[in-house]
Amino acid sequence: MSWLLIIAIIIITFFGMEAIAWLAHRFLMHGILWFLHKDHHQTEPGIFEKNDSFFLIFAIPSWLCIMLGMIYKIDWVTAIGLGILLYGIAYFFIHEVIIHQRVKWFTRSNNIYIRTIRWAHKMHHKHLNKYDGESFGMLFVAKKYWDKVRNDKKMINLKS
Numbered sequence: 001m002s003w004l005l006i007i008a009i010i011i012i013t014f015f016g017m018e019a020i021a022w023l024a025h026r027f028l029m030h031g032i033l034w035f036l037h038k039d040h041h042q043t044e045p046g047i048f049e050k051n052d053s054f055f056l057i058f059a060i061p062s063w064l065c066i067m068l069g070m071i072y073k074i075d076w077v078t079a080i081g082l083g084i085l086l087y088g089i090a091y092f093f094i095h096e097v098i099i100h101q102r103v104k105w106f107t108r109s110n111n112i113y114i115r116t117i118r119w120a121h122k123m124h125h126k127h128l129n130k131y132d133g134e135s136f137g138m139l140f141v142a143k144k145y146w147d148k149v150r151n152d153k154k155m156i157n158l159k160s
Contacts, residue, residue: 001075009076013083014090018139021058021091025136029054034130041128058088094138095121112149120145 029037029051040051065081068074096102098114099121109115120141127133135141 006075006079009079010083010086013080014087017058017084017087018137021087022137024054024057026133030130030133030136038130041125055088058084058091062088091138112146112153116141116145116149119149 036050036053038051039049062081062084065077065084067081069076069078069081094117097105098109099118101107117138120135120137123145124133124135135145
């Protein structure tokens with residue numbers, strides 16, 4: 001299998017994971033698995049949340065694809081596992097480091113993308129129960145959040 005095809009599978013899997021994560025977040029985490037996700041919306045004491053267990057739900061298929069793909073020399077399976085892994089790494093940095101700042105590496109940014117994903121996630125968290133949610137994605141957010149952040153930036157510039 002060509003490297004170009006392997007790279008394409010990794011990229012397609014990475015972006016496909018955004019759709020899978022959105023669906024899992026909307027229909028599982030805010031559905032039958034709310035008992036695991038609830039503490040992410042309703043803060044409880046401690047450094048870890050039950051919600052952190054979702055890491056395994058995505059890490060296990062990634063690990064299995066990488067391991068089995070390498071053992072049986074099935075490149076496209078390994079590529080899928082790597083795409084899931086890269087999405088998991090992106091999730092960690094965006095959700096844990098940038099949005100929730102559970103790891104204090106970056107505390108402020110004027111980057112419009114970062115400000116937009118943080119605002120969209122804030123709007124997601126304004127709902128303290130599993131109903132009436134919004135903005136279930138991580139990498140891509142609705143136009144209304146971009147518009148809000150851009151308008152805020154314009155207002156700040158007008159005041160300066």
